[in-house]
Amino acid sequence: MKILIYSPSFYPNVGGIETIVATLATEFSQQGHLVKLVSLTPNRDAEQFTFEVIRQPKTRDLINLMRWCDVYFQGCISLKGIMPLLAIRKPYVASHHTWYRRANGSKSWQDYLKNLVSLFATNVSVSHAIASHLPVKSSVIPNSYRADTFKLIPEIKRDRELIFLGRLVSDKGVGLLLQALANLKEYGLYPKLTIIGKGAEENNLRRQARDLNILEQVNFVGVKTGRELVELLNAHQIMVVPSLWHEPFGIVALEGIACGCVVVGSEGGGLKDAIGQCGITFPNGNVSALTQRLAELLKDPSRLSLYRQDSEVHLSRHQQTEVAQAYLRVFEQAVG
Template sequence: MRILLCSHWFSPSFGGVETISKILAEEFTRAGATVTVVTNTPGPEEDLVYTVVRQPSHKTLRGLARDSDVILQNLISLRTLISLIPSRKPIVVTHQSWLRRTDGTRGLENYAKLLALRACHNVSISKAIAKSLPVDSVVIGNPFEAKAFEGRRDTPRDRDIVFLGRLVSDKGCDLLLHALAELKPKGLTPSLTVIGDGPEMSTLKALTVQLGLTAQVEFLGAVQEGRGEIVARHRIMAVPSVWAEPFGVVALEGVASGCALVSSSQGGLPDAVGPCGLYFPNGDVKALASALEQVLTDPVLRANLISAGSEHLEKFQPAFIAARYLDLFRGLMAS
């Protein structure tokens, strides 16, 4: 099977789409497919088990499409679709986010993408994304970097709570700090490790001082290597996103590390967290504080949440997710 995997962002850029595309390219190749990745991300030539074509012209892209058996576009791009549709090959679009603006409205580009979906076969990364689309889609969750977290579930825990994510307002790290402040009058002063960087870093550090949490909170900045080892030192991972996350690979990383989860409840996070955490309404600091208190003070509850992790993670292992895509591709090729 010849697969053309279109990923607007790709290595050496670092982010969610890039990581998912890299995992899928590796797993498709491991399963015996011939994979070509096309991307707009510049970068050096690399010795990989698949081919990477960077910043192709429309002519080159059309030729690659004609030579493929199936096309996977990881996150819809109209510019790329224009070159792919004339090939008349099966085109699968994986929807990694909402097809709307951050304020919930839709612009001309969003409507153009929605129209283009009718020429494609659609995959949603969560039930929430599937529900938001005006076309039918297959729900296939995102894989996670399993190797970075294997063997971590029995790591000794000397820290309480970890936050892992980009430091932007949507991710809710400020909400988490306010929740810690809510717990102090109850005599609860759990440690918090913040892993990540972003434009809110200085604001969050100032808020930590303002709330009197400097003895509890440690900011590590961005960590790309060894984050599995760091996360696994914690009892709880908090995912306090204010906006409705489309999915939440970070939650899978927390589960794989042996953490109990405390997560906001909207969007696709329940798909990623599953039975491994407690939920609270997005943006509700008191509900977040209450959920943290329960997991911090009830070791039986915490153990039950953690024990559900192994079975839950099976559905998101890279080889399992790749197999679901390959089954879909074979069905489309046969029809």
């Protein structure tokens, strides 16, 4: 199959959608398909991919690429990338990784137009929550995670309690987690919390920890990557993902599960799909419920093994090869 992928933002830009698209394109190529990726992002370095990357093509070049392909794929709808379909009709598949609405819940004309475009596409959603947000039927194919990086390291002693991994911004709910940590004193519990990440809210969070008199329980360790990050995750029992907004999915939960953490996360949106049976959820923004969930696990650590027992089966659905094959089945249906 000849697959043309349109990804306006791509390497060397680094982000969730860029990583997801690169992973899928690599898997498609490795599974024997011809893949070309179009991007508007310039790059002066030599390409190091198993597929061809065409940077900032002219209109006639893009039209020729449309003639070449069997299926046209976008990882999130790009309105600019829809234009070639007006000239050359080809089977069109769009995957949806976020909500088509503003942060306050309102919709712009771009959001309305993207919903309209989905009516003419074969659609894939990364979670059941995203699928229910669309005006059309959508196949649900979850995101994958880097199984070659995030894995169990048996020799590391898992002797630390709580860990957070993510950007230190208000939407991620770290302030909620700090309040829950302070509330746990009412249960006679004084767990330690490791916070991995950087962001605009870091100074405010440090101040909040001091005001709550829990500063000695909280360790801000900054950004960690690679082996150092994986070792830290392996040393902890519980990963907390306390997002205030409704996450479309939640790859960070998969990374924690793969490293042996039980996940406590917000139930709104698609995060619960990523957690599966490998953790528990609480209503977004509900500090009392978060405190209770953490207290239940910390007071009875034997429950942690119950959530870990399904991790292998759960993670098998998020392997890069499995996810790519699910996409390819959708492509074949669209072409057929």
